[in-house]
Amino acid sequence: MRKHYLFDSKLYYSFLHILLFFYIYSIQFVGVPLSIGTRVFMGIIGFSMFSYKLLETFKPFVFNKQFLNLYIALFFISFFSFLSVIYNKTFDLEFFLKYQISIVIIIFASYFVTKMISYGSKDDRHIPIIFKLFINVVLIQIAIALIMFVFPPIRDSLNTIQVTSELELKLLEKTLEFRLIGFGSKFFGSGIVNGFALILIGSIIKYNSDIKINVLKHALSFLFIFIFGMMMARTTIIGALLALGIVFWPSLKLNLNQIKNNLKFLFFIFFIPTILIFAIFSLFPEIRDSLEL
16 A cells, blocks of 8 residues: 655654654643643554554454563552552552553553654665654754753743753752753753663664665764763763674674774764864864863
C-alpha cells in the first residue's frame, strides 16, 4: 500500500521532530488542567489509537510476552508499596499507584510516537530514522538552551509558560549564571538524554561501517552535545564515555571500513577542539593570560 505523499514531505519530517521533542521533554504548560504534561497527552492519544485498532480488527488481544517482566515488576512494586503504606500508616501512594500509571502512560505515548514515525520512515534507510530524530531533537534542545542563556528575556518568557516547582525555582536561581537550562530540560534529566544521544552517535559510527556515512557530521554533533551538554548536566560525560567505549570496543571480525570510520571519528573529536582552542587563544590573548594567572 502506497503511503500518502504528506508522509514523505519535509513538513511531516519537521512535525516528527516537534512530536519527539515534546515526548522526550514532557513539558507541563501553565493553564493546562491538572498540570498534565505533553507526554501524558500523547499517552492518551496512543491509548485511543490502540483501542481503535483492536475494535477495528475484531481480533482478540494477544498479550506480548516481552512485556511480562515489566508488568510483573510493576506488580511487585505495588505490592511491597502497599505493605509499606499499611505498616508505616502513611498515605504516600507514589510507588503504590502513581508510578505504575506513569509507566503505562509512557508505553502508550511511545506507541503513538513510533506509529507516527513509522509513517514517515523508508525501508531503504540504513540508519533508523528514530536515531536521526533523537539526535536532532537533542541538538535543537541544546541550541534553545544556548539562546535562553544568551538572551534572558527569551529564557524568562519560556520559563513563565511552563509549570515549575518551588524546588526547581530555587535551583534555577542559584545556577542561572553558569548552567544551561533548556525548555523542559533541567538538571540530571537533561544529562541522561544528552548521554543517550551520544551513545546513539557512537552506535551509528560503530555499526554502519558497511555504508558510507558522514563521520565529520556525527563528530561535530558529538562535540556539540558533549561540550554544551556538560554545561547542562555533568551526567553527560557518562554517555560520552560509553559512546567511545562502543566505538573502540574490539570487534570479532576485522572490518577495514569500521577501522577507517573509527580513526576518522577519533581524529575529528580531538582535532577540532584543538584547532578551536588554538584559534581562541590567538584571537583573544587575554583569555590565555587569565588562565595562566
